[in-house]
Amino acid sequence: KDEKRLNEKLSVLSPAGSRRVGNSKEDIKASFLENLFFGIGRIPVLTTPHDLYTALAMTVRDRIFQKFVLTTETISRQDARGVAYLSAEYLPGPHLANNLLNLGITPQTREAMEELDIDLDELFDIEEEPGLGNGGLGRLASCYLDSLATLGIPAIAYGIRYEFGIFDQMIKDGWQVELTDKWLHYGNPWEVVRPETAYEVKFGGRTEYSKGPDGKLSVTWIPGSEVKGTAYDTPILGYQGNGAVLRLWRAEAIESFDFAAFNLGDYYRAVEAKMISENITKVLYPNDQALGGKELRLKQQYFFVTCSLQDIMHLHLTQGRRIEQLHEKFAIQLNDTHPAIAVAELMRLLVDVHQVEWEKAWHVTQNCFAYTNHTLLPEALEKWPVQLFEKVLPRHLEIIYEINHRFLEELRTRYACDDAQIARMSIIEESGGRYIRMAHLATIGSHKVNGVSAMHSELLKKEVLHDFAVLSPEKFCNITNGITPRRFLCICNPLLAALIDKHVGIDWPTNLERLKKLEDFADDTSFQKEWMDIKYKNKQNLSSQILRQTGIELDPAMLFDIQAKRIHEYKRQHLKVLHIISLYLRLKKGELANFSPCTFIFAGKAAPGYVMAKLIIKLINCVAELINRDAEVQDQMKVIFLPDFNVKKAQSLYPAADLSEQISLAGMEASGTGNMKFALNGALTIGTLDGANVEIRQEVGEENFFVFGHSVEQAQAAKSSGYHPFDIYQQNQLLKEVLDFLISGALAPEDTQLFKPLYENLLYQDPYMLLADFQDYVDCQERVYKLWLDPGEWTRKSILNVARMGKFSSDRSIKDYSDMIWNVKPINLM
Ligand code: CGF
Secondary structure, three states, rough: HHHHHHHHHHHHHHHOOOOOOOOOHHHHHHHHHHHHHHOOOOOOHOOOHHHHHHHHHHHHHHHHHHHHHHHHHHHHHHHOOEEEEEEOEEEOOOHHHHHHHHOOOHHHHHHHHHHOOOOOHHHHOOOOOOOOOOHHHHHHHHHHHHHHHHHOOOEEEEEEOOEEEOOEEEEEEEEEEEOOOOOOOOOOOEEEEEEEEHHHEEEOOEEEEEEEOOOOOOOOEEEEEEEEEEEEEEEEEEEOOOEEEOOOOOOOOOOOOOOOHHHHHOOOOOHHHHHHHHHHHHHHOOOOOOOOHHHHHHHHHHHHHHHHHHHHHHHHHHHHOOHHHHHHHHHEEEEOOOOHHHHHHHHHHHHOOOOOOOHHHHHHHHHHHHEEOOOOOOHHHHEHHHHHHHHHHHHHHHHHHHHHHHHHHHHOOOOOOOOOHHHOOOOOOOOOOEEEHHHHHHHHOOOEEOOOOOOHHHHHOOOOOOOHHHHHHHHEEOOOOOOOOHHHHHOHHHEEEEEEEHHHOOOOOOOHHHHHHHHOOOOOOHHHHHHHHHHHHHHHHHHHHHHHOOOOOOOOOEEEEEEOOOOOOOHHHHHHHHHHHHHHHHHHHHOOOOOOOOEEEOOOOOOOOOOHHHHHHHHHHHHHHHHHHHHHOOOOEEEEEEEEOHHHHHHHHHHOOOOEEEOOOOOOOOOOOOHHHHHHHOEEEEEEEOOHHHHHHHHHHHHHHHEEOHHHHHHHHHHHHOHHHHHHHHHHHHHHHHHHHOOOOOOOOOOOOOHHHHHHHHHHOOOOHHHHHHHHHHHHHHHHHHHHHOOHHHHHHHHHHHHHOOEEEEEHHHHHHHHHHOOOOOOOOO
């Protein structure tokens, strides 16, 4: 009865038609002014641009909450099964434009702002995005959250509220310089802090065993230190519909002030605990391929995992359910191994805290969790030294030993495995130091394991998790990554989106397969003309941004060839550089007949400690400097390194690309998602048969994709029969000239030895086989330039690429997860 009365009272706060939540231009304007005045205490004449942005963000947030409350209420009324997504990284991108789109109020908001003499695009520009991730993995998590919300699947995504996200990248003298991120500098209008949703987190100390009156042994973990995790919620609105929550945890001291210390006159010590506690969520580790061994990182992982699991259990129990039914109501997804400690933590919470028997607890655990693997790179498979682990999480080490003991017993007795196989599958690696293999813990503790592209999932079964796949083939499946067409077409390419609306209808953003209809227009010359005009405008737009940022003027009529992603040797940005140098040398000698004027654009960050990646950035900038200053080739080529690649920058790069570079060595890139974003915006791809490139090529048609390079099998065969890059260097005249150019002094006259490490690495090791793929890449690019000379045919292929990208919507991926792994259904808002 009370609840009913409360609801009646609350509904008075948001009557339909109220200015506070109404969606007309007048409502938005009134509510904006109200927020400006009452929300942040400003009057129009005294505001800064940031105030205007904040007031509009608050105006939009009011409207999101209205929808959001409805979703939350429906989920709890329908007692629906939901998803908890555990990810150490998210890259949501700027919220404002996305939320306006999803609310369907962009046009009237633009008009409302215009009437107040405010340019909406300028407000979009002001927003600092949350850089709470390194790259593909974090952005994937955000695309998935967008799709979960859009599809109406009950979902809560858990992560870490890093005070400093990924560093800002500046280029100084051609080198990457890292600057601290300032996403929280001016506050964050999109989040709501929930001080009452907070959990205690223990670290270190020891365990004590005691016998209860019933003779049962129980364990107490006596921690060395404790902190508190407080929830910060960001509502995530789906397209035209429901909501999901991004719940990020911030570490705080349990007591913010030590009065005992203060009374003794030690003010510093009185606040020291607070500072130490807050360190846990201070900063994101800036490595895209994980680096183990850092105590703080292990603490971060455990911190967010235990807060999330305690929260899930709390939500479950407050619905009046039994803890043993947890797996019936929650599917918990482990996004990579970063949250894999959850397997041991859930066991601890069930067995030690909720007194559930081990076997029952294990059943719940295995049925709750599923694990997504994102990489095969050996250096990226997380493992923790046992000693470090024991220091930070002594109770978890015991639990992991018990899980491992039971698992290995089963291997012996049920599967008759031999010692070698047992050693390979054990959670504990014993050869050369003792380590905990997090991928094994995640695999053993989950009921499903998936890779992120068809090829990656196959390689996972063949290589990294081979033994597990042989014993439990039913556990393994593939779910190819996807991207949200809302952000990566509607928002980033409004002109193309409008053209598609006109010819396909307006429901393609939630039914991406509808783009197929574009095939009907691929040969239509007037449609082709509109298509080309849009690409040209997008290139103009990018060119003016680049001019502002770098002072370099570009010609949008040139072919825009773009490689934008983290800088990593396996992604082979330096292969692209070798190709550019080859073109330059040939142009200078007048040897290049079929060349089309080209602008080469690179963007991406290197991990601060990754020396070779940083040298590659320097190389790109030295090549750019040389070429952009050479009057002889001015009309033929330009090279740009666009600093500080992030979601916002990406949104203007994808629509402006003619050619997308996806050139990793086959077998190295698990999936890639940039490849999908470029193709969805009409770029043709030049790529290897790696990750999701294989499926993109299958979908768009072999004739509409430029493929080159060794296949996985060929690369493996070449390596196992003894790969000698030096022989290739000696046999290929062009390649030899290009490589020698690196150390000729032409690029870095002040230091001819600068690129020697790169040069020698390629000549004598070449782990990513650039030399093996060089000639094929050069030849394939010649085919690109030939096609560019025929704009009609190029455009036809571009249209067909977009038309056939339906499969790569993250809505499809989330439907696959829902059916194959989570067993969840959309809620019914009626
Ligand atoms: O995950 C990646 C990316 N670097 O974040 N990996 N990890 N770890 C893969 O390398 C990409 O290929 C993949 O697309 C992405 C998301 O699954």
